[in-house]
Amino acid sequence: MRVDELDAKIVRLFTEEQRMSVLEASRILKVARATVQARLDRMTANGVIAHWVPQPEPRAFGFPVVAFCFLTINQDLGHDAVSRALAAIPEVIEVHTVSGDSDLMARVAARSNSDLQRVLDIIMATKAVVRSSSVIALNTHFEGRTLPLLEAAARG
Amino acid sequence: MRVDELDAKIVRLFTEEQRMSVLEASRILKVARATVQARLDRMTANGVIAHWVPQPEPRAFGFPVVAFCFLTINQDLGHDAVSRALAAIPEVIEVHTVSGDSDLMARVAARSNSDLQRVLDIIMATKAVVRSSSVIALNTHFEGRTLPLLEAAARG
DNA sequence: GGCCGCCCTGAGCAGAATGCGCAATGAAGG
């Protein structure tokens, strides 16, 4: 979908001030309320706004450790079956099929470095994963920063 | 912060049905409206609910390619300076300092595989990055799936 | 030039939700 600057401004407003109402946004942007409504509906329908939900932050409730695990899987099962098995583990936040030496990459949260070992053991215990190699995130500078990209897309 | 099952149920409700109002949530959960309000306020104040904003999805507006780039940086500058330089590039969605052979890991979005090359060139042009090695996400099975972890934390 | 579709606009209205305050209740812990 093509987005324009008004779309980006709307998203930015609702991002910066989450108490923003559609009505007030329309006042600030000096457009009709129905316009803001229509833009939001259109972006939601087209998936540009993928979700608008309270995002729990694992760091804030006891899972400060984040690791990226590169997994070599049991090829007999297939990627989808393995990702389903991984989806059953709550500590697994994210799974991609990737290019390169490994088959899958998973983002994993844990209570501590030793707890990470426990989670990795659970992953290996699924029998779906043959080998894993992990990289620990020592410091997260930023994440989920998609707004600048939306604005870049809006400019052309 | 410690979360209980009510907290998790509240987050689940607002995640599954984003048109949910505080009032209706209180009706469904059979608690007072003020309680739901208080829980949401508390979770927001403690960062358990990190953000509650429209999340733009790059795939939906022209950036279907996602890659994870492992960067070796110019040590003279330091991680923070480099991450600031990367923050100026809208295609860079996420940056972590990581353990292992590389210094930083960045999640990068791009319009296509060849466009990814363009973005990598921009990254290298900052002079902050000495070497990069990328892994392309061929298929995203799921991501941002933090709710199960919150529920696990709520159970104990 | 004239027609058409699309989007934005301003307005109105009923219904619903919010923000706020308050006193009472209940459970937990010292």
Add this chain to the structure above:
DNA sequence: CCTTCATTGCGCATTCTGCTCAGGGCGGCC
């Protein structure tokens, strides 16, 4: 027993939402 804190139910004024409608501006198309 007393204190503390979360929860509860209630009410009120204010605000927002969902919905609808007719009108106007604009670009594309024949």
